[in-house]
Amino acid sequence: MDQDPELSGRLAKNIKQLREARGLTQQQLAKLAGVPRATWAHLESGVANPTLGVLHRAAAALQVSIEEMLSAPRATCQLYPRDTLPTRSPGQAVVRKLLPDPIPGMEIERIEIPAGGRMTGVPHTPGTREYLTCEKGEVQLVVGGERFALGVGDVAVFRGDQRHSYNNPGKQVAVGYSVVLLARVI
Numbered sequence: 116m117d118q119d120p121e122l123s124g125r126l127a128k129n130i131k132q133l134r135e136a137r138g139l140t141q142q143q144l145a146k147l148a149g150v151p152r153a154t155w156a157h158l159e160s161g162v163a164n165p166t167l168g169v170l171h172r173a174a175a176a177l178q179v180s181i182e183e184m185l186s187a188p189r190a191t192c193q194l195y196p197r198d199t200l201p202t203r204s205p206g207q208a209v210v211r212k213l214l215p216d217p218i219p220g221m222e223i224e225r226i227e228i229p230a231g232g233r234m235t236g237v238p239h240t241p242g243t244r245e246y247l248t249c250e251k252g253e254v255q256l257v258v259g260g261e262r263f264a265l266g267v268g269d270v271a272v273f274r275g276d277q278r279h280s281y282n283n284p285g286k287q288v289a290v291g292y293s294v295v296l297l298a299r300v301i
Contacts, residue, residue, distance in 0.1 A: 120161070122185065127161035129184050133177045134159070148176035207232035208281065213292070222295040228254065228283035236279040242298030245275035252289030255282040265291070 134144050145155035149172050157163035158173060165173070174181045193215075201212045213223045228234060239245070247256060249265040256263045256271050258279040263271050273279065275295055283289040 123161045123163070125187060126165075126185055127159050127163075129186065130173060130177070131159045133179060133184070137177070144173075144176055148172040206234040208234035210234075220297045220299065222293070222297070224293045224295075226254075226281060226291045226293055228252075228281060228289045228291075230283060230286050230288065232283045232289075234281045236275075236281065238277055238279070239275040239295060240298045241276045243275035244296045245273055245279075246294040246296075247271045247273075247281075248292050250290045250292060252283060252287050253285045254289050254291045255284050256280075257282065 134141070137144075139147075141155045141159065142152050145152040148155065148169075150169060154163070154165075154169065155173075158165060158169075163169075170181050170184065174184055177184070195215045197211075200215060203210050208226055208228045211225045211227075213225055226234065236245075247254070247265065248270045249267055251267065253267075254265045256265060256273070256279065258271075258273045259277050264284075265271055276298075281291065
């Protein structure tokens with residue numbers, strides 16, 4: 116079977132980068148993987164056509180999955196300007212997603228409420244938990260008919276499957292962060 120040069124090149128680049136990030140020599144990693152140093156050198160050169168066993172030992176030595184060793188390279192950093200992240204305006208608040216990529220089972224948002232403003236939360240599925248922290252100003256959380264006043268640095272944890280709302284009783288803009296852990300569906 117012919118060797119895929121693109122796949123070999125990705126494997127070589129990833130293995131070398133992972134080894135160097137750990138500050139190890141080829142000799143040290145070859146020993147950890149239980150393969151000859153020449154085999155490791157061939158893996159990093161892109162000319163190797165390793166067996167599944169060699170790939171498994173290399174992945175174990177690097178403490179990564181085989182999939183990660185074979186994955187396409189990613190940029191070292193990707194910048195998402197503020198205006199490129201999804202934003203919505205429920206009530207008088209501005210809610211912005213904090214992360215550009217979804218995390219399964221989790222939502223993380225920044226909530227900005229003007230002085231005297233209010234936002235009604237939408238109840239989530241049963242078993243959902245929400246964490247709300249106040250970064251600036253003051254946020255009044257109403258959940259299950261009870262009121263909770265959050266100042267800077269305070270955190271409230273509540274069931275997200277019930278009616279809730281956020282108010283800003285202060286005279287300046289309030290900023291909070293909401294982390295919602297969605298209920299697992301089995």
